[in-house]
Amino acid sequence: MPIKVLKIVIAGPYGAGKTTLVKTLSEVLPIETDVPVTKGSLDGKRSTTVAFDYGKMKVREDLVVHLFGVPGQERFSFMWKIIARGMHGYVFIVDSSSEDRVKEAINMYSFFQENFPNTPHIVAANKQDVPSAVSLNTVRNILKVPYTVKIMPLIATNRRSALLVLVALLEEIRSALQVMKYVY
Amino acid sequence: MGAEVQRIIDEIKLSTEEIISESPDQIRAVYVMDREGTVIAYTTNSILINTSNTFFAAPRFITSLKSLISTLPIGNVDYVLMQGAEGIIQLVSIRDMGYLMIIGNSEASIGLTRILLEKYSDKLYNLLSRLVKVSEEELIEVINVEITPKDIEDVINFIRSKAVL
Numbered sequence: 141m142p143i144k145v146l147k148i149v150i151a152g153p154y155g156a157g158k159t160t161l162v163k164t165l166s167e168v169l170p171i172e173t174d175v176p177v178t179k180g181s182l183d184g185k186r187s188t189t190v191a192f193d194y195g196k197m198k199v200r201e202d203l204v205v206h207l208f209g210v211p212g213q214e215r216f217s218f219m220w221k222i223i224a225r226g227m228h229g230y231v232f233i234v235d236s237s238s239e240d241r242v243k244e245a246i247n248m249y250s251f252f253q254e255n256f257p258n259t260p261h262i263v264a265a266n267k268q269d270v271p272s273a274v275s276l277n278t279v280r281n282i283l284k285v286p287y288t289v290k291i292m293p294l295i296a297t298n299r300r301s302a303l304l305v306l307v308a309l310l311e312e313i314r315s316a317l318q319v320m321k322y323v324y
Numbered sequence: 325m326g327a328e329v330q331r332i333i334d335e336i337k338l339s340t341e342e343i344i345s346e347s348p349d350q351i352r353a354v355y356v357m358d359r360e361g362t363v364i365a366y367t368t369n370s371i372l373i374n375t376s377n378t379f380f381a382a383p384r385f386i387t388s389l390k391s392l393i394s395t396l397p398i399g400n401v402d403y404v405l406m407q408g409a410e411g412i413i414q415l416v417s418i419r420d421m422g423y424l425m426i427i428g429n430s431e432a433s434i435g436l437t438r439i440l441l442e443k444y445s446d447k448l449y450n451l452l453s454r455l456v457k458v459s460e461e462e463l464i465e466v467i468n469v470e471i472t473p474k475d476i477e478d479v480i481n482f483i484r485s486k487a488v489l
Contacts, residue, residue, distance in 0.1 A: 199482045
């Protein structure tokens with residue numbers, strides 16, 4: 141019996157909250173995260189992803205969900221494309237605690253939009269619990285997120301918030317598959 | 325993935341630094357891109373330019389270049405020269421593996437840059453070939469068995485069964 145793999149990528153710039161999201165999801169869902177590759181950093185962040193975060197969740201005997209978090213630094217842009225190859229959808233996380241932090245995501249979001257124009261995705265505005273957080277509309281305007289793409293508020297440390305984002309992405313993927321089925 | 329991929333990327337980065345050091349008074353920046361225009365490594369010459377790290381992918385540029393040459397009777401792109409008001413871009417194709425792009429100061433640097441492009445092509449070809457091979461071997465390839473809307477529904481239900489939303 142061939143095993144179906146649903147591949148989901150968690151993208152976003154350095155410090156946006158990708159690793160935290162995968163960690164929070166793994167606290168509430170039976171996700172195996174046995175292949176993290178991390179390295180210390182000197183700027184206050186306790187660890188940073190230099191390769192990728194990885195999580196695997198077995199849904200059925202023949203259906204597995206793979207979660208990949210890509211490294212946020214631009215010098216790893218070559219890896220973004222390799223890791224994202226064959227993905228069914230992606231969550232693009234942005235630190236929405238200030239306009240400047242959102243602006244840091246512009247290049248990476250453009251990269252994903254240009255390289256994967258037809259892949260279902262949602263934008264997750266993380267750190268919405270910070271008092272200075274900007275609105276979802278501001279995030280949309282700064283990143284030039286198309287109106288067809290959903291922007292979700294996110295607090296990556298909050299289990300319910302993390303789950304809602306994951307489910308929202310799955311719903312987008314399901315809709316896209318339904319449209320493809322209808323067209324072809 | 326890991327160390328091997330990172331090591332090869334570091335070697336490519338070293339090559340870009342070497343190219344700048346060949347003529348630090350004339351070369352402003354060096355980029356090595358893969359075949360789709362994603363920058364794998366680059367070095368900018370801080371003496372000659374004050375650049376931010378904003379340029380790291382040029383898929384549209386490479387796609388445009390490919391579509392341009394497909395409509396012109398010149399075959400594959402081996403070499404491109406573009407002159408701007410403040411500098412000159414010279415780019416060579418590293419066979420089917422990617423591109424090496426050097427930004428020079430002025431027309432006076434064109435000849436030297438052309439020599440450097442040729443000089444480093446073979447070395448970069450070997451590094452890029454290794455990079456592609458290693459990255460494909462080391463990363464998990466998703467076997468393309470078709471996912472259906474029903475599968476997604478099952479995943480959503482599975483999540484709901486494990487956690488109250």
